[in-house]
Amino acid sequence: MASAAYHQASVTLQPRCYFSSSCVNQQNGITSISLIPKGVKLDIALTARGCYSTTVPDPVLSPSSGTSSEAKKKSSNAFVKFVEHGESMWNEKNLFTGCVDVPLTKKGVEEAIEAGKRISNIPVDMIYTSSLIRAQMTAMLAMTEHRRKKVPIILHDENEQARVWSQIFSKDTKKQCIPVVTAWQLNERMYGELQGLNKQETADRYGTEQVHVWRRSYDTPPPNGESLEMCAERAVAYFKEFIQPQLLSGKNVMIAAHGNSLRSIIMYLDKLTSQEVISLELSTGIPMLYIFKEGRFIRRGSPVAPTEAGVYAYTKSLAQYRQKLDEMFQS
Structure with missing residues (x-):
């Protein structure tokens, strides 16, 4: 399906060097990569550092379009993947978890790995997680399935000494790492006095209707806890201030x-109403893919599987990135 979509475009791009912070060790002196067997070819000139851009230029743009900043902006896009953590130990026990820091179960580990398989051919330059271990475990496990095999490295920013001590001095090692930024603003909403209580026992005590309001309404918080509206205020503000600029710079x-926290951000991206967002359900192990192009977010749903050609036909750059990986790692 992907090949059929891109064989229609018979364009050869002239060699040009594109830079990003995403690098890979180059072996055997490779200096160019043929991406589309039938007519569409992208030659990437490598620097001495062996960098190539994961923001692949659009082959539909002709070489005569020039190299103006406007043309470059229109020729690239970035991707953002949302992954909800796998089952935690308190999920398994049917307890309200909120901001309590509990790890994944065996099932949760498997769900995280499955999520990684679904995005194994989609570029990742930076990772953001909450400050809670179940989200961090999910990110780490998901990246073990990515074909680039880069190692996630959590950035320490609590104080100057931590930043100094956690530096990586090897340039070769840096090329094989993906930075991971943790932020409490991405935490689950705080359930207040419900945290640690059994959900069924709580419904029996306070009534099913009241518990449903606490859990599913937009602006009614549980006792001493956060409403979805309050959670959205911090999560969306963080996304706008820290994550969206990375996408604007071309980072995936x-x-x-x-x-x-993810529903809150998706509410912002999809411009959902407060009524629409409360019915939005996310599944563990099923990532959501968005394309960020020309200042707009376009939802592409979930990759079905790493071998499903259809998901890579969503954009030319995804199809090209996948074929680039095939060329790099073919036996």
Whole structure:
């Protein structure tokens, strides 16, 4: 399906060097990569550092379009992947978890790995997670399935000494790492006095209707906790201030977080109403893919599987990135 979509475009791009912070060790002196067997070819000139851009130029643009900043902006896009953490130990026990820091179960580990398989051919330059271990475990496990085999490295920013001590001095090692930024603003919403209580026992005590309001309404918080509206205020503000600028610069981002913090951000991206967002359901192990292009977010749903050609036909750059990986790692 992907090949059929791109064989129609018979364009050869002239050699040009594109830079990004995403690098890979080059072996055997490779200096160009043929991406589309039938007519569409992209030659990437490599620098001495061996960098290539994961923001692949659009082959539909002709070489005569020039190299103006406007043309470059229109020729690239970035991707953002949302991954809800796998099942946690308190999920398994049917307890309200909220901001309590509990790890994944065996099932949760498997769900995280499955999520990684679904995005194994989609570029990732930066990872953002909440400060909670279940989200961080999900991100780490998901990246073990990515074909680039880069190692996630959590950036320490609590104080100057931590930043100094956690520096990586090897340039070769830096090329094989993906930075991971943790942020409490991406945490699950705080359930207040419900945290640690059994959900069924709580419904029996306070009534099913009241618990449903606490869990599913937009602006009614549980006792001493956060409403979805309050969670959205911090999660969306963080996304706008820190993550969206990375997308604007061409970085491809994965966000591993929680049901309510992710729903909050998706509400912003899809311009959902407060009524629409409360019915939005996310599944563990099923990532959501968005394309960021020309200042707009376009939802592409979930990749079905790493071998499903259809998901890579969503954009030319995804199809090209996948074929680039095939060329690099073919036996």
